[in-house]
Amino acid sequence: MSRFLFPKWSNLLLPTLLLVGAIMPLYAVFFVAYGFSPKTLEVGYQPQQPVKFSHAMHAGQLGLDCRYCHNTVERSAYAAIPPTQTCMNCHTQIRKDSPLVAPVKESYETGKPIRWTKVHKLGDYAYFNHSAHVNRGVGCATCHGRIDRMDVVAQFSPLSMGWCLNCHRDPGPNLRPLNQITDMAFDPSVEMNAERQASLKDQFAIQPSEHCSTCHR
Amino acid sequence: MSSPIPRALLYVGGTVACLLLIPPAAIAYIRSQSSPGRPVHLIWDMDNQAKYKAQEENPLFADGRAARPIVAGTVAMGEANLDTHFTEGVTGPSAEWATTLPAGLVADETFMRRGQERFNIYCSPCHGFAGFGDGMVNRRAMTLMNNSSGSVDNTSWTQAKNLHEDQIRAQPIGQIYHSLSYGIRTMAGYSAQIPTEDRWAIASYVKALQRSQNAAPQDIPPDRRTQVGSEEAATVASAAPSDQANRDGGHDRQGAVNQ
The missing domain is CATH 1.20.5 (Single alpha-helices involved in coiled-coils or other helix-helix interfaces)
Known part of the structure; x- marks a missing residue:
């Protein structure tokens, strides 16, 4: 066998x-x-909003400054979504019968707030202060991307702790002069060099803390 | 003699290997797309705490707002300001338009630059960067209104004022402040969007803009005259600076803009 x-x-x-x-x-x-x-999981979140507001139209084509609507960003931790009155500054007259403007008009007449869907959700355990960043040379587009090209706002940055720390550990590449904060087209990699970044860092005394309780308060 | 590896094994192995390439490819695809769906949230930890953040919804209240409106008849701490010169832009017993900045505000370069910045943010969309009433929003609105097949969506736009018109130039600074704060005709007021000091800075900058379009060569300070073209320089070489008070309605900004 x-x-x-x-x-x-x-x-x-x-x-x-x-x-x-x-x-x-x-x-x-x-x-x-x-x-x-x-x-x-987080980047690319682009929820539908109750009002088809287009940043590409208002911030892009019409060139409205971010701070026209998000006017609390320089003084407050929170960059407020504007009240209906801000929209109606123009839309009491411009395209006032448009179906796109109708929900805003209804909010204006009834006093009920528009239920915007929050896009950039940071965990409740973390604290972020817009004014500390905006007043020290971090541009809007650095974290939020080219909002002026978005019809519907999509999340551009992961907002993860590692992503925050990357900048806190080396803020230079993300700094720009204060008068360019809301300039969406400003490209720091082209316009800034290491020398200018260092001088901005000194000028604003930027010493980003990596201590836990900076953000976890 | 060793038999070759069975084909079946090779096929299965190859198929499994290819299938294993699918998840990374799927992830790469997902990364490249934006999606309207709620993000997949795997580890909840303390991500959603039972606290109300700014502008959040609170179903306990009828209007759904977590942030409550200010109770009628109350004033927030530090917000009480009884100086009507400061808040309304009027002075004197008969509440005339103020011609000077309120107490505590000085029209130095920082103040004017601030006014310029704020004007560019809040006013330039309609009034243009130089105040001629040719801002982007204004142009768009005029296009919509004058559309050849009828006004689009019933747009009825009043052309933004050219701030260099004589009638606007004649307005005292208090009146300019008041108009931009509380609105005038079809323009809404900006007192909710812009803090009071900044509104005074904007009004001062408007005055500076108006001055810029109606200045005489004599208004150029002596040390800057060489920057003007040679012909004008020759004209003003021996001319004395004009009296500032006469030119702009009694404002006490001593050459602040030209410093």
Whole structure:
């Protein structure tokens, strides 16, 4: 009777299993790190809003400054969504019968607030102060992207702790002169050099804290 | 003689390997797209705490706002200001338009630059950057209104004022302040959007703009005259600076803009 012998190719079984055993955990880790990072899950969130307000039209084509509507950004932690009155500064007259303006008009007449959907949700455990950043040379577009090209606002930055720390550890590349804060087209990588960044850093005495309670208050 | 690796194993292995490439590709695709759906939130921890942040919804109140409106008849701490010169732009027993800045405000360069910045943010959309009433919003509105097949969506726009018109130039600074704060004709008031000091800065800048379009060569300070073209420089070389008070209605900004 012939004896069973494993075929020669079964010598490859153990090395293959070891290889797979080494790669699969890496694959799993990669999948979780890549797939579940805020850059995947949070960036690109573009909810539909109750009013089809287009930033591309107002901030882009009409060139309205961000601060025309978000006027609290320089003094407050919170960059307020404007009240209906701000919209009606113009829309009591401009396109007043447009169906796009109708929800705003209704809010104006009834006094009920427009229920905007918040896009940039930072966890409640973290504290962020807009005025501290805007008044020290961080431009709007640095974190929010080219809002003036968005018809519907989409989240541009992951707003993760690592992303915040990247800038806190090296704020230079994200700084710009104060008169360019709301200039969406200003590109620091083109317009700024290391020297100008360093001088801005000194001028504003920028020493971003990495202490936990800076943000976790 | 060793038999070759069975084909079946190779096919299965190859298929599994290819299938394993799908999740990374899917993630890469998801990263490149924006999506209207709520983000997948896996670890909830303390992300949503039972506290009301600014402008949040609160279903306990009828109007749904967590931020409550100011109770009628109350004034926030530090917001009481009984100086009508400051808040309304009027002075004197018969509440005439103020011709000077209120107490505490000085029209130095910082103040004027602030006014310029604020004007560019809040006023230039309609009035233009130089105050001629040719801002982008104004142009758009006029286009909508004068559309050849009828006004679009019933737009009825009053052309933004050219701030260099004689009648506006004659207005005292208090009146300019009041108009921009509380509105005039079809223009809404900006007292809710702009703090009071900044509104005075804007009014001062408007005056500076008006001055800029109606200045004589004599108004250029002596040390700046060389920057003007050679012909004008020759004309003003021996001319004395004009009396500022006469020119702009009695404002006490001593050459602040030209410093």
